[in-house]
Amino acid sequence: MKSLPNHLNASKQLQNFIENGLEDYSKKRNYDFGISNRTNISCLSPFISRRILHEKDVVFHCLEKYNLQKIEKFIQEVFWRTYWKGWLEGRPHIWRLYNEKLDEYKNKSIKTNYLKDYNKAISGQTGIKCFDSWVEELKSYGYLHNHTRMWFASIWIFTLNLPWELGADFFYKHLLDADAASNTLSWRWVAGLHTPGKIYLARQDNIEKYSNFSFSNKLQLTQNVTPPDHTTYEYIQPDYSNNNSKKINYFLVNSNNLIYDEEKIKYLKSAMVIFFDDQYKDNNSELKNNFNELAKDEYIKWLTSKKIKTQKLLNENEMSQFFKGIDQDFYTFYPSIGYENDIMKGLVQKYSIKLKFIYDDYDLFCWPHARSGFFKFKSKIEDIISRLISN
Numbered sequence: 001m002k003s004l005p006n007h008l009n010a011s012k013q014l015q016n017f018i019e020n021g022l023e024d025y026s027k028k029r030n031y032d033f034g035i036s037n038r039t040n041i042s043c044l045s046p047f048i049s050r051r052i053l054h055e056k057d058v059v060f061h062c063l064e065k066y067n068l069q070k071i072e073k074f075i076q077e078v079f080w081r082t083y084w085k086g087w088l089e090g091r092p093h094i095w096r097l098y099n100e101k102l103d104e105y106k107n108k109s110i111k112t113n114y115l116k117d118y119n120k121a122i123s124g125q126t127g128i129k130c131f132d133s134w135v136e137e138l139k140s141y142g143y144l145h146n147h148t149r150m151w152f153a154s155i156w157i158f159t160l161n162l163p164w165e166l167g168a169d170f171f172y173k174h175l176l177d178a179d180a181a182s183n184t185l186s187w188r189w190v191a192g193l194h195t196p197g198k199i200y201l202a203r204q205d206n207i208e209k210y211s212n213f214s215f216s217n218k219l220q221l222t223q224n225v226t227p228p229d230h231t232t233y234e235y236i237q238p239d240y241s242n243n244n245s246k247k248i249n250y251f252l253v254n255s256n257n258l259i260y261d262e263e264k265i266k267y268l269k270s271a272m273v274i275f276f277d278d279q280y281k282d283n284n285s286e287l288k289n290n291f292n293e294l295a296k297d298e299y300i301k302w303l304t305s306k307k308i309k310t311q312k313l314l315n316e317n318e319m320s321q322f323f324k325g326i327d328q329d330f331y332t333f334y335p336s337i338g339y340e341n342d343i344m345k346g347l348v349q350k351y352s353i354k355l356k357f358i359y360d361d362y363d364l365f366c367w368p369h370a371r372s373g374f375f376k377f378k379s380k381i382e383d384i385i386s387r388l389i390s391n
Helices: 007-020 045-049 055-065 072-089 092-106 115-122 129-141 146-159 164-174 180-191 204-210 264-268 286-305 316-324 339-351 361-369 374-378 381-390
Strands: 250-252 272-275 309-312 329-333 354-358
Touching: 007 055, 045 072, 055 072, 055 381, 072 092, 072 180, 072 361, 072 374, 072 381, 092 164, 092 180, 115 129, 115 164, 129 146, 129 164, 129 286, 146 164, 146 180, 146 204, 164 180, 164 286, 272 286, 286 309, 316 339, 339 354, 361 381
Parallel strands: 250 272, 250 329, 272 309, 329 354
Antiparallel strands: none
16 A cells, blocks of 8 residues: 555545545446556555444445445445454354364475465466466555455365465465455355355456456356355354453553544553554565554554553563563453454463453444344344444
8 A cells, every 4th residue: 555554544545435436336346447446446445454444434424425325335345344253253163163274274294285286376377367467466465356356266266276265364464454254254255155055156257347357268267166065153142241441551452453533542541552463474475564564653653642652562572571570451452353363362371461352332233233144234234323323
């Protein structure tokens, strides 16, 4: 991204989209015009995934200009991220199983079964022109259009016959906007593991219609696929009773919640706000790691401007020295199921710290509606918005 990842620039991008792109979003959203022309989409996802822009604020600002029926498709796109997170919150074992399978596929003895094809895929050397181009675009810019992500995942799974888990991992490594729930569950959806009997197959005519690509020869894309057997994962009610917002002395920042809301950060006025490495950096590309660090640095600047004390722990030694000397509760905004959550759990185990969560009211309100399919969740969106506004 060209601009620094902070709330000011995110707000400018949101306002620009509202003024120039939102009205026609539903008609143009499926078209990928290429990296030099993103005027038909919002480009807000890297900000929203870190909550530099909060979903609720994005929805409210859009509805200040247009009624819900006029911009329903965009509002639904915002709520897709909320839905995926809520769905995974009630099925944390799917996140565990995904990572176990990923470790298995990365095991050296198993890797030899598909290593050659895998390396061709991640190097953009499959011979499928559009796919290879998307690989380079993803690596260079940390972004792919949402429609293109679906084509990419379908080709990876059904034409290249590569494990979907490795594709999801490749996306997470490079996408600036990837969060664990949206990324993992979207790949499961394409693979036919989310909705019974439904898979997503990329078609040449669809790619040609909605992208800049045209092909002189017929692409050899797999079209005849039997949907996999469906496994139902029961929803387990999450326990959010550890919800605290008392006087806070120590607050840990996680990359999912770089929150610029002055009302929400009132908890931090008397606290020491701690920044630490909450990413598995080897999981991320250099581009993504740099973006994450820039986002943190911009957040530190903003907190400092609000007279909030911050400290950045730069390495393992500094973390060890800091945590072992404090016998008080630590607080953080709840990071949701994913790598940041895993790392927080690791801190608790490694340093025996007492960690308490502050949950977002928006999440606690929306997530219980995400127990089953999105279309059931979608039917609740208008009511959810009305109740959020009234609150």
